[in-house]
Amino acid sequence: MATILETCRVPAPPGAADDLSVPLTFLDIFWLHFHPIRRLLFYDYPCSKPHFLENIAPKLKESLSLILRHYLPVAGDLIFPLNTEKKPEIRYVAGDSAVSLTIAESGSDFHDLIGNHARDADQFYEFVPQIDPVTDESEYQRLPVMALKVTLFPGHGICIGFANLHCLGDASSLVGFIQAWASMSKLGGDEEFLTKQGDSSLPIFDRSVIKDPLGIDTIFWKKKREVPLKSSSFPLPTNRVRATYVLGRYY
Template sequence: MVTVLEKCRISPPQDHSVAENLLPLTFFDLVWQNWPSLSRVYFYDFPCSTSELRQTLVPRLKKSLASTLEHYFPFCGNLIIPTTFSDNATAALRYLKNDSVSLTIAEFSGTSSAGFEHLSADHARDVNELFSLIPELPPGDTDHASPVLSIQVTLFPGQGFSIGFRNSHLVADGRTMFNFIATWASINAKQLKSEDDFDTIKTLPFYDRSVIKDAKGMTSNFLKIGLQIAQQISKASGPATHELDLVQETLPYVSTFVVVCAYVWTCMAKASIVLANEIDDENEVLEHMIIAIDTRARLDPPIPSNYFGNAVSPCKITLNLSRLRGQEGFVYAAKEIKEALHEQINNDEGVLRGLDTIFDDIEAMKGQKIFGVAGSPKLDYYSTDFGFGKPKKYEVVSEKFSLAASRDSSGGLELGFAFSKNEMDAFTSVFTQGLIK
């Protein structure tokens, strides 16, 4: 669906004074050792010809990206993961002078019916259409050194452009990626106005690893476990987006986030009936939802919101499938999710309670249904303005269920789903019927 016009490498404009810079990975990072890379794409209205886009837009984006990488230079580097474990083995993100990020410039070459308006809409699309707007991570120079970020700008002549990102989860959680992209957008917008006060941007990264305390030795243990794990991961297809404006009438004092997660979960449980995925002994069947909690403000002491890396801790909610499908399934799910989140955040051990046994928990859940939530309503993706206006559409492509604050509705949410076509049809039917009721 796209034609590659150019592949290039973007480096910071000034090399750092040291020849090598190592940023150690923490236990927060090493949780994600065997996780697939993350993908997201932003769509922008910008009706110009291909020549105008290549002559004006692309050079500006390259210049501002280089300026951004001066602050986010570790994204130019490579993951260095040992192949075997020893007591002194460490994993790190290594930046060397002249390291760079891969940038692809492409042009949409598909049919007009499958173009900008189709891809940036809320209806269901084939996930491969969106993945054509997102680059693969380049291969590493060695078996244990691998790039962590790649970017693709795709031009839609006369309509606009998209910017697709793929990153290793090992080096950045959702907030870090949000901060990076927001910084790039801010610098590009400032350069359009000939401003250079980049140091005032609030999303510049904080790198001090000493703020992460590891009293239980999780970093070494997680590295050891991760080196022993081999996961087989498949991708689903068929993302679609639904918007919800929810008012908590039945469940007062419950957040919109909890309401949405509960409703989606019950719809997924009921949709499996439509798909004839019945299980004989329903009463014994458990399902699990994993919600990632941003710990930055909840650690003791708190760490800065611009901390670079991963700083999320999982909260697991386990529910009975038959109760989820029942008449009171929605209320049941909402209460359990609310209580689990409250307990995870407010217990005596702190927000990291249970993190040291996460791999044991994953092993115990093998063969059972698990799904998570990507994105956050607290991150304003639609504020990412490169100087050409806010995005028309933001889409997480790599996760089955994602959410974001709505572009146009105060307090509303956009929900993204990626299922197979049969799953999507069944889920959508249950989802919309529940809203009508």
């Protein structure tokens, strides 16, 4: 079992931006009631617990805060209107919005987890972060769009877990965020990141570029609004195994 070492909320750096509202398009509304997307990245990086807590964890938190300047919706909440024609949106509020981050330690067999053989799929779920539950407000429901969890396997490696609402973005968008966070952590600063990456690699939040002349978003929303948001839970036990296969070059 993993032991929780720290739970915190990581905000964008001061002065990053004013409040931001990103309306959902028909590409996003379709996924409103879909379960969160979960990803685990394992890094074979042997280090001690003191080194991790003194060097790795602070650097991950600092670089995460810096990259949120360019990915503000990641720190925001899904706003699901109730009893109104208003459409849902992802809302970032300066000084209030932040990403939930959990730091943990595990005594599980790291090399068994990253191996290519079949193993119990349920053991992976303890490394996946849980998104905070739905909050019911007077006129809407609110739900964080992402949560993160970093787990140390002392002397063996590190796992970074991601959980995000599907309406936050597709696979390409989320991989772009992960790569940007990694680059920020490696480069160490916002100026260095922008010099290396360039503005062309940053996301665009202007939804006016998506044309919907047939009003598909309205059609989708009429159906989706009939079902209130619900917090997602892990389907344990799954009674499944997970295996990895290495495909060699075919001649």
